[in-house]
Amino acid sequence: MEKNEKRCNNKLKTLETKLMALKRDGASSMVALQCAQSSIGYINSDVINLISKIFGESPESIYSVASFYPLFKLQQEGRHIINVCTGTACFVLGAENILKEMERLLGISEGETTPDGNFSLTTVHCVGCCANAPVVTIDGKVYAKVKVKEVKNILDEWRGK
């Protein structure tokens, strides 16, 4: 536990240096949040307080920006992020059924993380490769023309990892 805390503190220290540099370049607090999201993985209260201190804005205003944009995650996510594309092309080719099957097999709803912390299930409006519809991506790996029947195998591929 102590070890974990230390690692977190180290991460925050590195982030602080990066944020100070951004502040010097005249960046906005949204750019700071993007930086924090990519280096820490999610925005917690420590991060919000840090940005608030460096950028001289209230924690509330930083939070209002962080909570507006879905790309800022306010909670730690699962080890593997599943994105089911629900863009129009995927939708007309049955993305809804793929999502339902994912939910059925994982036992969670869209937007949730499995209790073992293995998978987070999210939807995305169009990843822009409509020729491959319906599309699912897991940690960036793209599964093209997914069939309901294939969902189980796709998940199994990631279960052990």
Place this chain on the structure above:
Amino acid sequence: MIDLLKIKKQYAPKVDARRQNGGSRQVLVCGGSSCMADDSRTLYNTLVKIQKESGSFEVVCVGCMGLCSRGPAMIVYPEGVFYEKVTKADIDRIIKEHLVGGKVVMDKVYNRDDAGNIVPLEKMPFYSKQLKLVLKNCGRIDPINIYEYISQDGYFALEKCLKSLSPDEIIDILSKSGLRGRGGAGFPTGKKWMFTKSAVGDTKYVCCNADEGDPGAFMDRAVLEGNPYAVIEAMTIAGYAIGAKQGYIYVRAEYPLAVETLRKAIDSAHKVGLLGKNILGAGLDFDIELRLGGGVFVCGEETALLESVEGRRGEPRPRPPYPANEGLFGKPTLLNNVETYANIPNIILKGADWYSAIGTETSKGTKIFSVGGKIKNTGLVEVPMGISIKEIVQDICGGVPDGKFKAVQTGGPSGGCIPARYADMPVDYDSLTKIGAMMGSGGMIVLDDKTCMVDMAKYFIGFSVSESCGKCTPCRVGNKRLYEMLDKITKGQGEEGDVEKLKFLCTEVKQNSLCGLGQCSPNPILSTIQHFEDEYVAHIRDKKCPAGVCKCLTQYEIDKSKCVGCSLCARNCPVGAISGEIKKPFEIDQAKCIKCGECFKNCKFKAVTTGGERR
């Protein structure tokens, strides 16, 4: 200072050889997002490795070639053969037989006739009816290599502006060309530039809207990934014309490849002095910064975008004041879409008359569409304005694979449907508006008889509900109520009079919402009611979903007289609800069925029906 002409002379022969057959051996690998998703990166890396060992050919990773459904794609010159769906095994064969052995691998070639002869790519149906002006470099040059861009007359438009045109003359050319905003609304570009130029203020900004949020639209992404300098050059011209020193490109963070390409392109432009101080020695200072979006659809609306660039919540501002007068940081700001900018270098170089000769009376030039859905050739097409829907769907994109062509959806969540009976209508801003659809940014989704229009409308309203920023009540609450009404109808709980109620609320939301999102979000409902009211009636009165999509109104059954017992349905059923003996009719266990429709989709004999009695 950079000598454009010298660079052009040096690089043009190599790049030009990629158009006509001839010249040295070059291999172009498509590096667009769609082909990348199919692992074209591995193909590229394999080719680069072989190239380094043998050195007998050149490999270039290019932008989107347009024919996404045939990806991963590559073209080999001097023969000009287009290899489709290239797998890891195929690439070894192509290297061995073609690149080393000199013999074309015929069975992987897309552009060949029935007799096995290679047909020039531009004569293939997919390409022959297209007119590639904005996309002319896309899929042909190395997008990051600024010299290859210059070799295709890149930056000559900027040079022309700085050396021989005054800001007013530039704006005059744009006005006369008839170019209208490609983001969807179709506002005359020249007018926008003139408003921003004449706005009072020392500091002005040039902004590019690359927040392509419509689901199913990927035109801007392809331009940014395949021809980024066209946008950068046009923004620099805009900086000169309106008197701005700073530009911003607001791009979706969900497009990592476009972001990376833009970053590299901006860096290169800096290095050769085409961005920064004293550009081309003409005293122009101009710079561009990238701003990444945060996954919010409404940020594609111009005032919300400006809020987001400033680093705040992307909530729209009331207009007026318009961005031309009070935009970014309260200063006059020119905001155009990616495709609009990418048109401009061509117009400056070739003139307003050349441009206005293409297209129709009120819609000039070309438009890029990303065509997807129930269509054979999914991909990116650039066509002259005024072409018919039929030509795009049938001739270019090869038609609907199985099933009957029902409609085309344009404009995404803000747009509407064009039913099949209007297939001969010309595609331009005004004709589409007349029948209740819209040009939109260019997403075109083809629908067939297995698409339920009520469900489709519900999908788009659901999208608008989740993307409404919540600032104004008509949009926040109105869309939610619309969604609930549609949800009720698709569940078989619709009542007589629901259609009228829908129409009434749609009009209220349209008229009273603050920004474009709410003002347009009811369009998909109004348009489907206008053209497909019979489907609404079938759901409400007969409690039936003619397309077999709405689960509560559908029960899948196997028609014993048509079933040949091939077991394909059973093999595709994810829950094992279908059983039977081979060569005898199969049966669906309704207690197990989750109504995913895989059996219905896969049956080759139309033996699976949706017409069963409702449970």
